[in-house]
Amino acid sequence: MEIRLFNTLTLTKDGFVPVEGSKVRLYVCGPTVYDFIHIGNARVFVLFDAFRRFLEEVGFQVIFVQNFTDIDDKIIRRAQELGVSPKEVAERYIEEYWRDAEALGIKRATVHPRATEHIPEMIALIAKLEEKGFTYSVEGDILFDVSRFPEYGKLSKKKLDELQEGARVEVRYEKRNPADFVLWKGAKPGEPFWESPWGKGRPGWHIECSAMAMKYLGETLDIHAGGIDLVFPHHENEIAQSEAATGKPFVRYFLHNGYVTINAEKMSKSLGNIITVRELLKQYNPKAIRLALFGTHYRNPINIDVELLEASSQFLERMKNFLRNFAFIRKKVAENPSRKVESESDVLGEVVRFQQLFLEALADDFNTPQALGVFGEFMRFGNRYLLPSRGKWSEEVLAAMDAFLGIVERVLGIIPWAELGAEDREVQALVEEREKARKEKNFALADALRERIRALGYVVEDTPLGARFFRHEGREG
């Protein structure tokens, strides 16, 4: 299967071929740990985690690196506000990140390097740049001289002279070029610092990603991903400093996801509309949140609002019902050999086709909305096949459906098996009692029993194959 990815470097959808066989070197810019992550951060992490899982599903070995920026201005500011050390702030919010990530079903990367644990690597990289003449120093800071890197702007399609005109940066000091950026910041009183050939100081923001990416993934990455707002200057600067140092292409495919808005407004502190993952999880099932995120193509902007979350929650409910149908029939077939049919190649073919279409959609620039569309059709098809009135089923088909569900779960993590709820002996007895009452046409008793079952948190459904029941979880799951 050919995988095609929209590459920000070329602005076209290119066929994806890793540098080395089936090995994929993937880097995603992780969070700056000064606060809880918000839904905008979550979009990046959920999306590219799923993308990584997709690559693995189709046979790639992915080395996935996602960093923690654990030293920077925002962390220092936060530490001052809280009256603790920057390190404490970082440690705390790394812990909070793990909690949110786990709750959202985001798997851990192969490596989660921290900036503060890679200062020597950054210093070495800066030294190399200095050696090659790409740096200059002003007032204790070491700056990268973009004019020495002719390809500067190739990612963001910006030209240096245009940048000059648009730039309205608070100038702390005179840079040679407004686009020049800090590699090493001289320490100010009260700030954390590390020793370096240029004196006490700390790394600039951009250098950490280059240093850590190259340490774990080598000098040329297959894929580098992040939010579209990182295109300039962050990723542009990463390219400049990395390629200036190595003389090799830093990244082959740059992937960028679109913005998240809340109720059609940009998230910002001043609007006070930042939604943290922590908050969202109080109201919505994590799988519903994932579904909402996957419902829009990653490159397009997505607007988060109640309508979207409600629609996703509804879709999740439908998935649960499908799983109930599936599990119920599977159980009935396993219990009773007379319900088996040998093979149904036409039905099997359909299931296989859905699976192929699903994977092909994802192979085409990770088109999750399309894939979800295929899955919706699969559920309708499946429910039709699983109608109790059918009477007989093929175990082969049921196994194929299960296999497909496995793929969807491994890649997108949206199959709510766990939410289905365990069976309960007490309820089982009540359900059987009610069955008996129904056979005797004692509907008053049957309805009373249903109420008792409901009081225990379960809903009973009558089917031609007998009653079944499940834990009732309410609208939000």
Next chain:
RNA sequence: GGCGGCAUAGCCAAGCGGCUAAGGCAGAGGAUUGCAAAUCCUUCAUUCCCCGGUUCGAGUCCGGGUGCCGCCUCCA
């Protein structure tokens, strides 16, 4: 000022020149059911912001217009 993106049904959202414009949510009607729940079926854009053009053929390409958004400054 420079650069980039988007405009598809009530809402969300695929569509990458060629069968009847995916899918979801919401809505309507029906089947099924002792009742219910779930499910299934049918229905829901003669049309893809507007105007030109290219083409045998365009939502899809080109030009122009209108509207919205983002970046150029910390930001996922």
